[in-house]
Amino acid sequence: MACQRSPFRVQTPDRRYFQDMQQKPDLVVLNTEALTMDASQPQAQAVAVAKERILAVGSDEEIKGLAGPDTEIIDGQGLTLLPGFIDSHIHLLSLARTTQELDCRPDKASSVTAIAHRVFEWARIVPPGEWVRCFGYDDLALDERRHPTRHDLDKISPRHPVRLDHRSGHATVLNSVGLQMAGIDAETPDPVEGVIDRDANSEPT
The missing domain is CATH 3.10.310.70 (Diaminopimelate Epimerase; Chain A, domain 1)
Structure with a gap:
């Protein structure tokens, strides 16, 4: 899920943005604490998603109003919601x-x-x-x-x-x-696709 900046702030949302939006979200998550990673609007109550991209964030009322007949609506139960992370093999x-x-x-x-x-x-x-x-x-x-x-x-x-x-x-x-x-000793078999280094008496080193 990728995150794009929202053109409104939590305190003073631009309702024209919602009214003009023609693309209906595939997914709406309500009743959550969404962390947007946007310094101008760090948190939101609800999130709308279409084709794995975040369309908008805002209040439950605003985001629910974007839903179409085929939109899946999920109750976030007040839990924290984060945008998707791209893991570049950082463990x-x-x-x-x-x-x-x-x-x-x-x-x-x-x-x-x-x-x-x-x-x-x-x-x-x-x-x-x-x-x-x-x-x-x-x-x-x-x-x-x-x-x-x-x-x-x-x-x-x-x-x-x-x-x-x-x-x-x-x-x-x-x-x-x-x-x-x-529980590793001389009788322990090597793990699958691995090896236990041993001395001349088969004791693990």
């Missing part, structure tokens, strides 16, 4: 989660040793038994040119489960406590 929820996690990107930690030091300092403020969550390491940018292992993390955080996510989001390192809590 919005993952980005939000990183605000609560330890940053281990190369500019913060350029080696496995540096990552271990940052995890150690972070774990000091996390109650024992709670997860220490970290993100952003890049094996190709580390001095050692390798992935950290559970052994690296065990040395500095034996009482916390530790999760260290690769910058790609497609690899994760857990320490021994984390592996145990996740």
